[in-house]
Amino acid sequence: MDLMPPPWRFWAGLVLPLAAFAAVPALDIPAFYVSFLYIIFYWISLATSWTILSGYAGYWSFGHAAFFGVGVYTTATLTSKFGVPFLWTMPVAAALAAALGAFIAFVVFRVQRLKGELFALITVSVTFVISTIINNTPIDGGSGVYLMSVPLPQFLGSPDVAIYLLGLGMAALSLLAARAVLRSRLGLGLLAIHDDEDVAEVKGVPTFRYKLVAFALSSAIVGAVGAIYAIYVSYVSVDAIFDVTVIMYPVVMSIFGGSRHWLGPALGATIVTSALYAFATGPGAAIGRGAVALGLILVVLLLPQGVMPFVLRRWHAWFPRRLPAPAVPARPAAAAPERAAAPVLDCRAVRKSFGGIEALKGVTLSVQPGEILGLVGPNGSGKSTLINAITGHFPATAGAILFEGQAIESLPAHRVARLGIARTYQIPRPFDHLSVLDNVILAGRFGPAAENERDAAAEAMYWLGYTGLARHAADLPQQLNLHERKFLELARALAARPRLLLLDEVLSGLNHTEIDGALRLVRDIREQGTSIVFVEHLMRAVVALSDRVAVLNEGALIAIGTPQETMRDAEVISVYLGVAHAS
């Protein structure tokens, strides 16, 4: 996303190859080459569609054969039994496959633990379930369906050309879809889900919906590919359609090509298909399958990122990336007037229990507009639990949390983020495979201002400059040291332009100079109209910064007031220094 190529390059890259490939059937070349090209288009579509959820977001699907089969049999049934014109069956096939995909995603992604594994398992078993259903019902009945007599559209006087052009069009459409997704908020969100789904949600990514949409889109493409395949083979049977190769090949091709780039799977599909043709034709299909499986193991072990990163490195050597120029962002959008009088944050008797353990025992506190509230307490006193409850990472067991007068205690985390609450993590949790710049852009695009790409990029550069990270914009977070990673956390929180910022021990692990710099930064942030909850162990910093200090102990609020008052409170002293010192 930090790469913004001129649009002419994209359109030239699209139109020229498309025109060239479309002209192939008109050339006087052996029919074999045309059908070989068709097979490559076919695998490009399947592999590219797989990547849209599984590559970008890291939820690996083993169910491509199921959606493929749904598409194949939708077309087979509609054309052969109901006489529906073939071209009309394609959207139906795509819609049915998408509905099945959305249903599976809906079931699986409501589960909180082991989602990735569960998703893979459900997708693999749904393949066999669908094939059983089709085999046992009149849809197939075990004898297969013949489609020889189905009338086909005639382009250039030949149905073969029509099938070829449809395959080409489908491949182009898949690539366009994969590219559009990757360039959109959806794609940025999916890449973030891949790295850290919880953080993505807290930064405002509607993770559940995004995964569902991505999988439905992916399934729809597979369904349409299946529809074309049905008339291409003109005889379909359950054994041939619900084959392990349809599950396996798209995965192999995507991983081998590089599944975090829209072009990677197409590259993989072209290489693998050509290699298969060169080495594994003729008898011994079973051995060929085994060889591909072995190749897959080697690719996963030795080349987990695929070949695309190498290609991209060369590409960027020729066409260097240009970083966007920084732009000063607008101040945080002010709260609506009727809400401005209310406290920014109002926690009322918030409780949270994990099984039998009560982590919060009814905490009541509020944050006034423009205030810095210090939140202190011994380890395990419930500070992080309170932050997690406010940001919606988990729902509070009881009590109310109001943000500018609006109840947020039961909202999912991404909605809370959209309202204007941002947080940092004590141990920085950047998205490891996104550049430093993209990490910050994401916060801006999914924050309350929901900026467009260009503004978010320009403002992200501003925030990187503000936190002293501008020269690291193109780096990956792993290349930063701890101090810089902490500041990246801050930059991400700032880019969201929150009206309430929750800082979770930003100072821990920093040295004196770095702490002074961070304190200056926090004051600056407040000057811009953001209210702050400042969780910290370092008392010097808490006293210096906070307007008021709240003290938590064992899940209960034991004191709240100005720093001087709180520090003299007998209970607070006994909690921190032991009972003997309290008197």
Added chain:
Amino acid sequence: MPSFTLLTQAIITGLLAGALYGLLALGLSLSWGLLRLVNLGHFAMALLSAYLTWYCGTVLGVPPWVSGPLIVAVFFAYGVGLHWVFMRFGVTEMASMLITFSIAVIVESVIQAIWTADFRRYSTPWSNDSIVIGPFFVPTLNLAACLMAALLAGATGAWLRWTYVGKALRAGAEDAPIAAAFGINHRGLSYLLSGLCAAYAAVAGIFIALIATLAPSQIWAWIGVVFAVVIIGRVGNPVGALLGGVLIGLCEAVTMAIVNPAWAPLVSFSVLIGLLLAKPKWI
């Protein structure tokens, strides 16, 4: 509606078939729950063990009580080796699924290349032995498999629950770095567990050879059923895996008796989807 006798016999058959699912699910549940590795190759290895048992018995004339321990030992070594590869390359959970899926495909092609796709049946003098109780038949070999499943599940459950090694394994699965800080050698233990899971696949395979007809494509039919069993029985819980297996076996047998045998493969999937819809926190 079938007669009382038919239904009762179906329930007995279902119980015994379910125990076999439990036996297959055991190794899978342990490696998923305690190693965080989902082994899609488990079924393929079980089937390979079955083919080896059959081959030793019918072609080489080696009875299963001689070939069995040998197969189990070799499979244990395979499990340790597989885990070494995962450790060596730092394989993630998803990548482990892809690798073990590929292993399943490779094993299927190897079986098909050596023994063809034909059905194979290992007939022994006890193949048709049954204990007769009134009008009902309890096939002896199935009963033996059931007892073996109960024995392994019970022993493994007790081992995990009450021994130091078992507790260490569970602690390591919960939070490996913290467990390591308490002096638990999770790495070493994980080799042991991975070997054990493969050994369980071998045991399941030996009984499958004695009970069922073998065909290479069987691998894929098991995946849906047995993973449903693992999830229903709660991941990482050996006794749960057995109970889940029995539950699914019963449901399938009753479906076959009442509705139509062809619909049995849908049963486990429907139960699983129903469970996940009703209780998404189960897993």
